[in-house]
Amino acid sequence: MSHDHDHGPGHTHSHGVSADADRRWLTVALVLITGFMLVEVVVGMLAQSLALISDAAHMLTDAASIVLALVAMRLAARPPRGGYTFGLKRAEILSAQANGLTLLLLGAWLAYEAVRRLIDPPQVQGGLVLVTALAGIVVNVAAAWCLSRANRSSLNVEGAFQHVLNDLYAFIATAVAGGVMLLTGFVRADGIASLIVVVLMVKAGVGLLRESGRILLEAAPAGLDPGALGAELAAVPGVAEVHDLHVWQITSGQPALSAHILVVPGGDCHAIQAEIEHLLVQRHHLDHTTLQVDHAAAEGHCVEPHGQVYRAV
Incomplete structure (x- = not known):
């Protein structure tokens, strides 16, 4: 979804x-x-x-x-x-x-x-x-x-x-x-x-x-480390993996983010998505986000993910 x-x-x-x-x-x-x-x-x-x-x-x-x-x-x-x-x-x-x-x-x-x-x-x-x-x-x-x-x-x-x-x-x-x-x-x-x-x-x-x-060139906003952000999202309880993470600016002062979030089998996709959106707004002032959230057991999602893959330690 x-x-x-x-x-x-x-x-x-x-x-x-x-x-x-x-x-x-x-x-x-x-x-x-x-x-x-x-x-x-x-x-x-x-x-x-x-x-x-x-x-x-x-x-x-x-x-x-x-x-x-x-x-x-x-x-x-x-x-x-x-x-x-x-x-x-x-x-x-x-x-x-x-x-x-x-x-x-x-x-x-x-x-x-x-x-x-x-x-x-x-x-x-x-x-x-x-x-x-x-x-x-x-x-x-x-x-x-x-x-x-x-x-x-x-x-x-x-x-x-x-x-x-x-x-x-x-x-x-x-x-x-x-x-x-x-x-x-x-x-x-x-x-x-x-x-x-x-x-x-x-x-x-x-x-x-x-x-x-x-x-x-679609670089991440200054002061925002995509690697650290990906690790932070992967550490959210119930998240199994984060990939296809992209952070850029539409224009100055208007950052945007998109990511594919895989949650653990049986996890509440809606609740985890809401928690991640709250985290992004409160900690990083990212309020223009597009998140695709699926269960980790689902088949056919991102056979070749773009960019780094982040998993909970």
Whole structure:
């Protein structure tokens, strides 16, 4: 017999409210970033400052990441239909992958520009750079605060947040560089500050790609050991064997489990199934489970089980 433990209407409703709130905060951050980006492009062109125009390009990727996140959230909110039995929830993970990849690509471009500036530093108006960067810090702090109010357990929101946070670091580094250039005339400060930002961008980008890649490859949620979980289920009184145990994440924050449970001859399948479901919810917060429960003496079940087989010691 099989059983699918569903979330229920109340669970869906709470997700909807959270998603609406996330969209509002992301939209506010998008308006802040887009508005300042346009101002920075104009100031950068007037001051002939490549540093400010580069920061504006960075803000363009921030805006793109938020738009991508908003589109992915709308796709993920659509109900399952046709062949997409889980809906389009993985759209958020694809968005997180895109955000991580753009961070790495932008970091590579900024590293090239930084090295080029160290070799042949251009003349930059330090005062104008400092003032504009300080304004950029205020705008990015506000945008980062808006994104921090959204659900950052979602890799989709976290990807947009990392973009804005790295842009904040970029503006801080640019402001420091602008101050140094203004006070000392050391124009290579701009390139040095950019390299510091590149390191932070690469770290954030690699982290996003690693986490989203685990979900796309159906890996178990971080911190959950399938081997230990299988042994724990096999130790439940009345369980003879556990196999075909799979634990994965549909999207960030939505783990799922399926398993084939064999109970001892004469055991109460329904009672054991209920006990296992209670254990999974209470100890591991796994409330989306599909369990096939049969008696161990039954014939024709899983001639070749997939994965490790767990038995009571």
